[in-house]
Every structure is written in C-alpha cells, then in structure tokens.
Amino acid sequence: MRRNSLLILAATVLLLAACGNKGGKSGLLVPKDAAIVVHINSASLSSKLSWEEIRQTNWFKEINKEADDTLARQLLADPGNSGIDTKADLVFFMKKQGKGGYLVFEGSLKDAAAFEKMLKELKKESGPAETKKDGDFSYMTSDDGVVLWSSSKFAYIANAPMPDTKSFFEGYNSRDSKEHAFLNDSLRLFGQQALTLKSGDNLDTDSRFADLVKDGSDLHLWMNAEGYYGNMMGGMMSMMKLGVLFKDNVSAASMNFDNGKITARSKTYYGEEMSKLLAEYKPQPVSAELINRIPSSNVAAVMAFNYPPKGLQAFLKTIGVDGMANGFLAEMNYSIEDFVKANKGDILVAVSDLSMVAKQDTIDYGGGMKPYVYTSTKPDMKVLFATSVNDKAAFEKLVTLAWEATKGMKDKDIPEISYKLENNWFVAGNSAEQIANFINGGNSNLPFVNKISGKPFGFYLDLNKIINMAAATFNNSDSSGKEALDLSLKMWKDVVATGGDYKDKALISDFEINLGDPNTNSLKQLNQYFDKLASLKNERRKKFAEEYGPATDAPAEVAPAN
Numbered sequence: 001m002r003r004n005s006l007l008i009l010a011a012t013v014l015l016l017a018a019c020g021n022k023g024g025k026s027g028l029l030v031p032k033d034a035a036i037v038v039h040i041n042s043a044s045l046s047s048k049l050s051w052e053e054i055r056q057t058n059w060f061k062e063i064n065k066e067a068d069d070t071l072a073r074q075l076l077a078d079p080g081n082s083g084i085d086t087k088a089d090l091v092f093f094m095k096k097q098g099k100g101g102y103l104v105f106e107g108s109l110k111d112a113a114a115f116e117k118m119l120k121e122l123k124k125e126s127g128p129a130e131t132k133k134d135g136d137f138s139y140m141t142s143d144d145g146v147v148l149w150s151s152s153k154f155a156y157i158a159n160a161p162m163p164d165t166k167s168f169f170e171g172y173n174s175r176d177s178k179e180h181a182f183l184n185d186s187l188r189l190f191g192q193q194a195l196t197l198k199s200g201d202n203l204d205t206d207s208r209f210a211d212l213v214k215d216g217s218d219l220h221l222w223m224n225a226e227g228y229y230g231n232m233m234g235g236m237m238s239m240m241k242l243g244v245l246f247k248d249n250v251s252a253a254s255m256n257f258d259n260g261k262i263t264a265r266s267k268t269y270y271g272e273e274m275s276k277l278l279a280e281y282k283p284q285p286v287s288a289e290l291i292n293r294i295p296s297s298n299v300a301a302v303m304a305f306n307y308p309p310k311g312l313q314a315f316l317k318t319i320g321v322d323g324m325a326n327g328f329l330a331e332m333n334y335s336i337e338d339f340v341k342a343n344k345g346d347i348l349v350a351v352s353d354l355s356m357v358a359k360q361d362t363i364d365y366g367g368g369m370k371p372y373v374y375t376s377t378k379p380d381m382k383v384l385f386a387t388s389v390n391d392k393a394a395f396e397k398l399v400t401l402a403w404e405a406t407k408g409m410k411d412k413d414i415p416e417i418s419y420k421l422e423n424n425w426f427v428a429g430n431s432a433e434q435i436a437n438f439i440n441g442g443n444s445n446l447p448f449v450n451k452i453s454g455k456p457f458g459f460y461l462d463l464n465k466i467i468n469m470a471a472a473t474f475n476n477s478d479s480s481g482k483e484a485l486d487l488s489l490k491m492w493k494d495v496v497a498t499g500g501d502y503k504d505k506a507l508i509s510d511f512e513i514n515l516g517d518p519n520t521n522s523l524k525q526l527n528q529y530f531d532k533l534a535s536l537k538n539e540r541r542k543k544f545a546e547e548y549g550p551a552t553d554a555p556a557e558v559a560p561a562n
Contacts (some may be wrong), residue, residue, distance in 0.1 A: 031201040035227035041219040057533035083115030100180035103160040148191040157191040201436025217254035225249035243318030247271035260518035267506040281311025285454035295437035296352035309340040333440040342394035356472040384429040463492040
C-alpha cells in the first residue's frame with residue numbers, strides 16, 4: 001500500500017501545484033542545458049477545478065476506498081499533509097550528463113518534518129528508513145534514486161538514460177542503460193546543484209523559455225532536441241549530416257484548458273542551416289477551395305498541406321542524403337529532379353461517408369473442403385488522396401514506377417483502388433465517383449473549412465462521427481455501455497490542427513480539441529466526464545454481481561487427481 005501512497009502523493013501534488021516566484025525571469029530552478037522541462041501552472045489550474053470538486057467525484061471515491069493505510073487517506077484528504085507546499089512551483093526536468101542522463105522532480109516545502117515523516121512511512125515496507133545529512137540538506141536513498149531536501153525545498157533525482165546511436169539502430173537494452181547509470185552519491189550531487197542553481201546557469205536566461213513560462217498558460221513543455229538526442233550524433237548520423245536536424249533545435253509548447261476546448265500552441269526553433277532553409281522555401285497556405293473540392297458533405301477526417309518540391313530537394317541535400325536518394329531512384333530510372341518537376345506541392349487526404357454495412361466473407365479451408373461463406377457487419381468509408389501535378393509526363397512516369405512496385409501486393413481485405421491523372425491533379429481512392437467529382441471541381445461548403453485553411457498545414461477530425469460509427473456496432477442490451485457512448489457523444493466534438501508558418505525564426509503550430517459545452521472550462525468538463533464514466537462502471541459491476549455473483553481474483557479449486 002506504500003506504493004499507492006506514493007502514487008497518490010504524485011497525483012495530488014501535480015493537481016494542486018501552484019505557480020510561485022523564486023527569483024529569475026521565470027521563477028523556476030532549471031539548468032540551461034536541460035533536455036526536457038515540464039512546468040505546471042496550478043494557480044491557473046486550481047482556479048478552473050478545485051480539490052473539493054475532485055474529491056466529490058466517483059473515481060476519487062474509488063481511490064479513497066482502496067486506500068487502506070493512514071498515510072494514503074491523509075494525502076487524499078489534504079495533499080498538504082505531505083509537507084509539500086502545494087501553493088508553490090513543481091518542475092520536472094531531464095538532463096544529459098556525459099553518456100548518461102538523470103531526471104529531477106523538484107518543489108518547495110512548507111513543513112520539512114512532515115515531509116521526512118511521510119518518506120519514512122513510505123519506506124516502511126522495505127525496512128527502516130535512514131535520514132542522512134550533507135550540509136544544509138537531508139537525504140534518503142533507495143534502489144530507484146535519491147530524495148533530497150532542505151528546510152524549504154525538495155528534489156527527487158533518478159537515472160534517466162538518453163537515446164544513443166546504438167539503441168536507435170539495435171533497439172533498447174536495459175544492460176546498456178546500466179553501463180552509464182550514476183551512483184546515488186552522484187545523483188545527490190545533481191540534486192544539490194539543481195536546488196542551488198545560480199541565475200547565470202538557469203534556463204530562464206534563454207528569453208524563449210522565459211517568454212514561454214510567463215505567458216500564463218496552464219502547462220508548459222520545453223524540449224531541447226540537441227540535448228536529448230545528442231548521443232546519437234556520431235557514426236552514420238554524422239556522415240549523413242542528420243545532426244543538422246537537432247542542432248539548436250528547441251520546441252516550446254503551452255497548453256490551456258479553456259472554455260469548451262483544450263488548446264495547445266508550439267513554436268519550434270532551428271539552427272542556422274535549417275532556419276535558412278525554412279526562410280528560403282516557404283510553403284503556401286492551404287486554400288478553402290482545395291478542401292471544398294472534397295465531393296462529400298459527410299467528411300470525418302481531412303489532412304491537407306503544401307510543401308515546396310524544391311525545398312524538399314534542398315532539405316535532402318542539407319541532411320546529406322541527396323546522393324543516396326538519387327542512387328536508389330536511379331535503379332528505377334528516376335531522380336529527385338524528376339520528382340520536383342512532377343509535383344506542385346499540394347496534398348490532401350480525406351475520409352468520408354462512414355457507415356456500417358453487411359459484407360459477405362469467405363473462409364477457404366483448402367484441401368477440397370467447401371468454403372464457408374458468412375455475412376458480417378463491418379465499417380465502411382470512402383478514402384480520397386489527391387496531389388497537385390506540375391508536369392503531367394513526369395508524374396505519369398512516377399505513377400508507372402509506383403504501380404510496378406506494388407504489383408502482387410493486393411490483399412482481399414483492401415478495397416479496390418482506382419486513380420485519375422487529369423486537370424493538373426492526381427487523385428486516387430476507393431470510389432471512382434468521388435475521384436471524378438474531385439477532378440471536375442466543386443464546392444461542398446464544408447462547415448469546418450475556415451478552421452483549417454489559410455495555413456500550410458490543416459487537419460480536421462470529427463470525433464462525433466467516429467463515436468457514432470462505434471455506437472452502430474454496440475450491443476443494445478448493454479445499457480451502461482450505451483450510456484457511456486451517449487455521454488461521449490455529448491462530450492467530444494472535433495479536433496482541429498493547423499501549422500507550417502515560419503515566423504520570428506520559429507515554426508508555429510496550433511492544436512485544439514473542441515468539447516460539447518462551449519461555456520464550461522474543459523478541465524471541469526473532463527472531471528465530470530470521468531466521474532460519470534466511473535459511475536457507469538460501478539453500475540455495470542453491480543449488475544454483473546447480481547447476475548453472476550461477486551467477482552473474485554481467487555484461483556478456482558482444482559479437484560485432486562485420482
């Protein structure tokens with residue numbers, strides 16, 4: 001049960017952690033070469049969902065019911081019983097160190113004695129817990145890592161190996177990570193460095209990070225790709241110049257639980273070579289006209305984007321694989337130049353007209369046995385792929401090569417695919433009628449088109465249509481399952497994503513999940529949604545017990561052998 005206490009502590013503190021101020025631009029203690037950073041603005045989160053609201057939910061009550069030790073119940077009643085200051089910053093970060101890496105979870109204390117008492121309670125199952133001193137810090141060690149604290153701060157430090165070339169090409173091996181694992185004495189030193197970080201060594205000296213954290217969003221994520229993937233830059237990676245993808249590559253993302261939706265925005269910054277490439281070869285915005293060419297008013301999903309073909313060629317050259325690519329294509333009497341000549345750069349993929357239909361299937365037993373023919377209900381949909389054509393003759397050559405490469409790959413479960421190359425478009429799909437209608441042009445006046453057009457990338461997913469198709473296969477006798485689907489239909493609306501703009505030396509993208517109630521913040525809606533699902537689960541469990549008896553994990557009795 002001590003493990004449950006630790007999990008409960010982590011969950012409750014993450015929910016209640018508030019944004020504090022410890023100096024510096026961001027007020028956070030994060031080393032400037034950290035690979036991954038997660039910051040939670042609970043001052044904002046707790047204003048949207050209170051702990052009291054969480055305590056009233058069915059899922060919380062279930063956790064509380066299973067908490068059969070005093071410590072767990074105390075933490076559930078008030079996470080402040082841990083001694084942690086739940087009104088101060090909590091930050092998680094990972095950092096590469098030599099060939100190894102480590103993670104730190106840090107925050108502030110309001111009662112160091114209560115924190116120490118909690119740690120000793122958690123360690124009871126593994127034996128007596130010993131508190132040791134090192135200057136102003138106290139600490140405890142375990143096989144998993146080190147917990148370090150002073151009168152006002154704490155940190156948990158553990159090994160966190162970073163990816164390297166060997167694990168990338170040969171697969172992850174736990175023995176490899178142990179080779180570069182740090183001893184507890186080193187982990188303790190890393191923790192002390194984190195909690196006594198000097199301002200000049202802080203990540204908030206980077207204005208991009210400082211600006212990210214002070215934007216007031218609910219959650220913040222920072223990833224330094226070079227810091228995380230740095231161990232992969234040798235060998236073949238170096239020969240192919242793939243390191244340019246990670247050089248000075250930083251992503252800064254924020255997330256908000258707004259009224260009626262969950263939103264996120266990310267900015268990705270690149271090094272000099274990639275920045276020059278992105279600035280020179282900018283994609284064009286996806287037009288509303290292109291999306292409205294989809295010949296259906298019942299669209300479930302769309303992905304549309306534009307890319308500059310010459311920019312793709314320049315990108316392959318920048319990362320040092322253009323020669324390799326041309327060598328491979330030359331075997332098929334093709335080249336990158338042919339591809340650039342053939343394509344204009346617009347691509348669209350659409351899924352529409354979802355339904356459930358009765359289909360006949362056959363099982364062939366072989367050996368002269370009579371095949372078994374049966375009918376089953378399966379999902380059906382229309383899939384459309386379209387790409388704009390710059391040079392018809394060059395594109396016909398590409399189509400011929402692709403067709404030859406896929407000969408003999410037909411599967412009976414894959415629907416017949418047809419295509420047309422007309423009017424500067426190549427269109428393929430499982431509906432000849434849709435292909436012809438797209439080629440001829442049209443305007444479906446899709447209601448979501450303005451949400452995903454006007455940027456180089458646009459994506460739309462109608463969650464209601466997906467859930468409705470799942471509902472069509474559901475057993476109507478399962479009342480609680482039907483209620484769960486109805487609840488999901490009311491909860492989830494759609495997903496919208498856009499991006500591709502290169503502005504202020506960053507590639508910008510936006511993402512949002514729209515929910516059913518536009519007037520209630522999404523965090524509160526999620527809490528209510530999972531509360532109702534937990535209630536339905538309890539009803540199903542109760543109904544099962546009434547029909548078949550209470551569920552048990554005890555093994556069935558086996559009659560003794562004669």
